[in-house]
Amino acid sequence: xxxxxxxxxxxxxxxxxxxxxxxSPKSGHDTVxxxxxxxxxxxxxxxxxxEEEERQRGNFPDRFSGHQFPNYSSELNVNALLLGxxxxxxxxxxxxxxxxxxxxxxxxxxxxxxxx
Amino acid sequence: xxxxxxxxSQVPVFEEAPVELRCNYSSSVSVYLFWYVQYPNQxxxxxxxxxxxxxxxxxxxxxxxxxxxxxxxxxLRKPSVHISDTAEYFCAVSDRGSNYKLTFGKGTLLTVxx
Numbered sequence: 679x680x681x682x683x684x685x686x687x688x689x690x691x692x693x694x695x696x697x698x699x700x701x702s703p704k705s706g707h708d709t710v711x712x713x714x715x716x717x718x719x720x721x722x723x724x725x726x727x728x729e730e731e732e733r734q735r736g737n738f739p740d741r742f743s744g745h746q747f748p749n750y751s752s753e754l755n756v757n758a759l760l761l762g763x764x765x766x767x768x769x770x771x772x773x774x775x776x777x778x779x780x781x782x783x784x785x786x787x788x789x790x791x792x793x794x
Numbered sequence: 795x796x797x798x799x800x801x802x803s804q805v806p807v808f809e810e811a812p813v814e815l816r817c818n819y820s821s822s823v824s825v826y827l828f829w830y831v832q833y834p835n836q837x838x839x840x841x842x843x844x845x846x847x848x849x850x851x852x853x854x855x856x857x858x859x860x861x862x863x864x865x866x867x868x869x870l871r872k873p874s875v876h877i878s879d880t881a882e883y884f885c886a887v888s889d890r891g892s893n894y895k896l897t898f899g900k901g902t903l904l905t906v907x908x
Contacts, residue, residue, distance in 0.1 A: 682837070711894055719899030720798075720884050734895050747803070768837060772894050781826055781845045783894060785837035 680705060682771050682786035690792045691759050699754040699789045703771030709733075710752040711783065712744060715766040727752055728774060764793045768771075796821045798885050800899035808809055808907050809877055815870040815902045817859075817885035827868040828886040828896065844868065855879075878886065880906045 683702045691697050703710050709728045713721035723736040749772035750771075756763055765788045767790075770783040801816040819825065826845050830838040842853040849861040859870045860878060882903050886896040 709894060713896075713898075718900070720886075720900045723895050723897070726894055730808050734893075770838075770894075781828070781843045783838075783896065785830075785839070787835070787837040789817075 682769055682784050684767075684769050684786040684789050686789055687787070688790045688792075690794060692794050693759055693761060695759050695793075696755065696792060697759060699756075699767050699769075699791070700730045701752045701754070701769030701771075701786060703750050703769075704754070704784045705770035707773045707784070708750050709772045709774055710746060710750065711772070712752070712754045713770065714738075714769040715768055715788070717765070721768055724754070759793045761793050765790060766790050774785045796825070796887050796889060796897045798886055798887050798897055798899035800883075800902050801835075802902050803900065804903045804905065806907060807875055807904045808820065810874045812873050813871065813875050813904065814878075815883050815885075815904065817868045817899060819866050819868065819885070819887045821866075821887060821889055823889045823891065826888045826890065827859075827861055828888070829857070829868070829870050830884045830886060832882045832884065832901075834881075841883070852877070875904070875906045877906050877908060879904060 685700045711725040711726040715721040725735040730746045743755045746752045766788040768788045769786045799818045828842040828843045831841045842851045844861045852858045857872045882901045884901045885899045
């Protein structure tokens with residue numbers, strides 16, 4: 679059973695460019711959340727997708743956008759990259775289900791973005 | 795708004811010694827609490843969680859944490875650590891009306907020395 683997979687694992691961009699990161703959730707999961715983890719910091723919540731809609735959003739500018747596809751996979755897009763966007767971007771999946779949240783998020787290994 | 799404070803950024807200990815990693819949170823509502831572990835160059839793995847019920851929760855590898863509502867704390871403990879426990883540990887909180895959205899602390903690097 680594959681866990682959460684993310685691509686690419688590493689990438690380098692320059693200021694002003696745009697980037698797209700991809701995430702496939704754990705099999706059977708329907709909710710995808712994205713987190714940004716700057717060096718030496720804890721992850722910060724960017725947004726969450728369920729049923730192809732953005733359900734919750736953290737304190738991130740509109741340069742950060744996302745999408746969820748019918749197969750539950752997701753993309754994170756960042757426009758007009760800044761040096762401060764350099765971070766590890768983590769995708770996490772979970773299952774809403776009928777029994778309510780079980781309290782677990784499954785994280786991928788992340789995409790490390792370096793902005794020069 | 796919620797926040798999580800991990801009081802120690804680094805905790806060095808010797809193998810087989812006990813350890814406590816401290817976590818305090820602030821929230822105006824009822825919460826769920828979590829500890830995640832991150833090994834080098836890996837994603838986060840759930841170590842243990844408190845959702846409801848017994849305030850003492852345990853993991854399969856010997857860690858335990860106790861939810862203390864009056865002190866708004868969720869400290870992580872292990873009576874005897876191993877070299878393999880060396881990792882970054884993150885405490886996180888989610889309010890009960892905001893499922894799946896976690897607020898993390900800055901992390902505590904636990905280094906177990908031989």
